[in-house]
Amino acid sequence: MEDRKPVYKRVLLKISGEALAGDQGRGLNFDVISDVCAAVKKCVGLGVEVGIVVGGGNFWRGVKDGGGKMERTRADHMGMLATVMNCLALADVFEQMDVDVRVETAIEMRAIAEPYIRGRAMRHLSKGRVVIFGCGTGSPFFSTDTAAVLRAAEIEAEAILLAKNVDGVYSADPKLDPNAVKYDFISYDDVLAQHLAVMDSTATSLSMDNKIPVILFALKDPDNIVRVVMGEKIGTTVQ
Numbered sequence: 001m002e003d004r005k006p007v008y009k010r011v012l013l014k015i016s017g018e019a020l021a022g023d024q025g026r027g028l029n030f031d032v033i034s035d036v037c038a039a040v041k042k043c044v045g046l047g048v049e050v051g052i053v054v055g056g057g058n059f060w061r062g063v064k065d066g067g068g069k070m071e072r073t074r075a076d077h078m079g080m081l082a083t084v085m086n087c088l089a090l091a092d093v094f095e096q097m098d099v100d101v102r103v104e105t106a107i108e109m110r111a112i113a114e115p116y117i118r119g120r121a122m123r124h125l126s127k128g129r130v131v132i133f134g135c136g137t138g139s140p141f142f143s144t145d146t147a148a149v150l151r152a153a154e155i156e157a158e159a160i161l162l163a164k165n166v167d168g169v170y171s172a173d174p175k176l177d178p179n180a181v182k183y184d185f186i187s188y189d190d191v192l193a194q195h196l197a198v199m200d201s202t203a204t205s206l207s208m209d210n211k212i213p214v215i216l217f218a219l220k221d222p223d224n225i226v227r228v229v230m231g232e233k234i235g236t237t238v239q
Contacts, residue, residue, distance in 0.1 A: 011159050012155065014148035016163070017057035019164065049126065054083055100129040106138025148162075164218065169186055199214070215238075
């Protein structure tokens with residue numbers, strides 16, 4: 001791997017909150033977080049600039065947890081706060097590994113993070129710092145997948161790395177359908193037409209409009225992050 005070069009200079013890594021919880025499903029699993037941070041550190045060592053958007057589903061999912069019991073906007077704001085807890089946990093583990101990191105939030109909370117400013121984020125990335133983006137887009141009714149695509153477009157990332165609990169995009173739910181076929185490549189049009197659960201439709205449309213490839217792969221082996229930036233064919237590429 002030493003003599004090979006990464007195929008991407010700048011990427012946006014999207015990690016779901018559930019992935020950070022590991023098998024326990026809720027809260028934080030620091031063994032998982034350490035493995036993820038170690039993989040990102042390898043990418044940085046290879047000269048790749050990494051932005052990260054993290055979900056909050058390990059603490060709170062606005063639509064699911066607040067559905068019918070709370071006003072949607074307020075439930076979504078709680079979800080944004082959940083993402084910040086994950087951002088701070090990631091940042092702390094990065095710092096323990098001597099990785100230079102900044103947390104930027106779409107909603108100002110100056111005591112604990114920088115406000116998201118595109119130019120500042122770009123400068124951090126160009127200096128080799130990992131930038132973790134919290135609070136999603138800062139607006140209710142938008143998922144953190146949409147936030148990942150938005151930030152990827154803003155920071156001019158060459159690819160979105162979608163680290164999920166599944167190892168790719170399938171024609172049907174592989175848990176329910178034994179005949180489900182895994183795609184190596186699929187177009188945005190097919191994802192939308194077949195209602196495949198890659199990202200929600202808003203995020204998919206935004207990445208299609210901005211021509212940013214999305215590579216979906218399993219986070220179960222965090223070194224998959226390194227494999228993707230080195231150009232290995234794993235998971236599913238949507239483009």
